[in-house]
Amino acid sequence: IGWLSLRPTEAHVLMQVSPKKLKVTYPEGTSSSVFTFVASPSLAKRDVQSWADIQGISISVSGNANPVPKVTFAGRYGGSGSPIYDHNYWSLVHTMPAGFEGAPEIIIEFE
Numbered sequence: 001i002g003w004l005s006l007r008p009t010e011a012h013v014l015m016q017v018s019p020k021k022l023k024v025t026y027p028e029g030t031s032s033s034v035f036t037f038v039a040s041p042s043l044a045k046r047d048v049q050s051w052a053d054i055q056g057i058s059i060s061v062s063g064n065a066n067p068v069p070k071v072t073f074a075g076r077y078g079g080s081g082s083p084i085y086d087h088n089y090w091s092l093v094h095t096m097p098a099g100f101e102g103a104p105e106i107i108i109e110f111e
Helices: none
Strands: 003-007 014-018 021-025 034-040 059-063 070-075 089-095 105-110
Antiparallel strands (some): 003 034, 021 105, 059 105
């Protein structure tokens, strides 16, 4: 993997970081909250459709957000946006289930 970044969509974010694990909570979030991660993976894999397609790292997702992200591409030759610092990237967006109540939370574990 080249890089991975969280793009928070809420003003109030709680983070718990431990070895190989990141827990993100939006304490003032709602059912319309989303967790957006952007990744610039190795060029060896040119089509990312899930976390499993990002080579060089194994990523699992849990928490109360939908575990399957909506994935979009952004880059020099098209996609949903422009490159970040001249790097193509994939956006992985986890939404909340319909009718969700409580504090949105996602847990990302790395191997």
